[in-house]
Amino acid sequence: MAIVITNCTSRKTSRDDIGPSTSDLRTGTLSEVAREWRKKLTTTRSQHPASTVYCGRGFREVEAASKSLHAELYIISAGLGVIHSTTKIPCYNLTVATGTPVSIKDKVTPPYTPQAWWKAVTSDNPFGQTLKDLLAKNTNELILLALSRPYVGLVFDELEALTASNRENLRFFGKNTKSALPPILQDNWMPYDDRLQTLGKGYSGTHSDFAQRALKHFVHIILPTKPNASALEHGQYISQHFLMIKSYEKCERRKLDDDMIARLMHQHSRGGMLTTTALLKVFRHNLGIACEQSRFRKIYELVQNEYQR
CATH class of the missing domain: 1.10.10 (Arc Repressor Mutant, subunit A)
Known part of the structure; x- marks a missing residue:
């Protein structure tokens, strides 16, 4: 059985019972802000399965792909840790992405790094676990990760510390995420590019859902043909698959x-x-x-x- 992992989305289903938000937090040191955040999580009564909280095309694509593989779906959340799609969670509002009103960076006095926030927020979190712990429990499973650059950065330290046995089964999807990965994992990045757009309905989309669309293609087209290939072999096969496909000409709008x-x-x-x-x-x-x-x-x-x- 495989495991599919994606990052959480800023888009969440509209609910009257909005839970904790970055805007509710006081400015403080990283440990102070993380402690206050965890406290707010534990006192939030209204909770719903994660798969019904997150929305947007990208999330639905990985959800469908995981079901077709009969795989477990997990979400990397900047506020909750790594959670299963069936875990009941509050409808929270927090992100590590900068330039938004709910960026946690704006609440933490320096020094701050996304990796330090991740370590603090996953410590005794009532909902999630670390990525390291999840991977340690599933050393024999194929792990497919559709992540944006900010979320690769969030778990960078845990990825860098993985043993060789943990690394081999990982496959990363994302247009610009290879350079964000630790060097020891860059061969585990699957070489999808804008030519994915040329495959038509189902595979074309926006930059924000590229990683999830690439994972979808891998699950439906590549994996059935090469189920037991290594990460390097999967990457080579994807490159060959797109070799004869004309480069995508982006329309300047x-x-x-x-x-x-x-x-x-x-x-x-x-x-x-x-x-x-x-x-x-x-x-x-x-x-x-x-x-x-x-x-x-x-x-x-x-x-x-x-x-x-």
């Missing part, structure tokens, strides 16, 4: 401010508001306008509220 995007939304919704997914496709493919998905959704909600007044 215009960037507009929020006001202009809102005006265009009004213009293209005179017959009634399209869904956010349908309207984003119009912007990207018909109008050639770039807009990150979460930003687009926020502007869409503002425009939609105006229609409902």
Whole structure:
């Protein structure tokens, strides 16, 4: 049996019972902030299975891939540690990504590193475990990891300390994550690139869900053909698979401010508001306008509220 691991998502299902948030924390040393965070977690009564809390295409892709493999699905959470998809968790709001209102970095007085936060938050966490502990319990399983660069950085120290027997079964997926991995694990990175976009429906998507789409391709196309291959052999087979596929030519889209995007939304919704997914496709493919998905959704909600007044 295999194990699939992905990072948590900033997108979570809308609930009235929002749990602890970075904004609720006082500024302090790393140990002080981690202690306060763990306390808030233990006093949060409302909890739901992790698979129903996280949402977004990327998460659903790995969820479907894990089911097709009959594999266990785990999530690396910056607030909870490594949790199983069935673990009941609060609907929290915390990230190690910078530049957001809920970045934990802004609450910790220097010195701060993501690795130090991970060590502190996984110590006696009521919900999760460390990645090291999970891998130690599953030395004979194939481990597929679809992670963004910030989350590779979060668990870097644990990855670097893995023994050779733990390393061989790991396969990493992510467009720009190879250089973020410890050198001893860079051969375990699967060499997917933008040509994944050319495979059409099911494999094309956005930068934010690239790792999960690559893992999906590996599960459905590569692994059935090479079930017992080594990490190096899997990487070589992927390179050969894409050898005859034409390089993906990325379309350069215009960037507009929020006001202009809102005006265009009004213009293209005179017959009634399209869904956010349908309207984003119009912007990207018909109008050639770039807009990150979460930003687009926020502007869409503002425009939609105006229609409902």
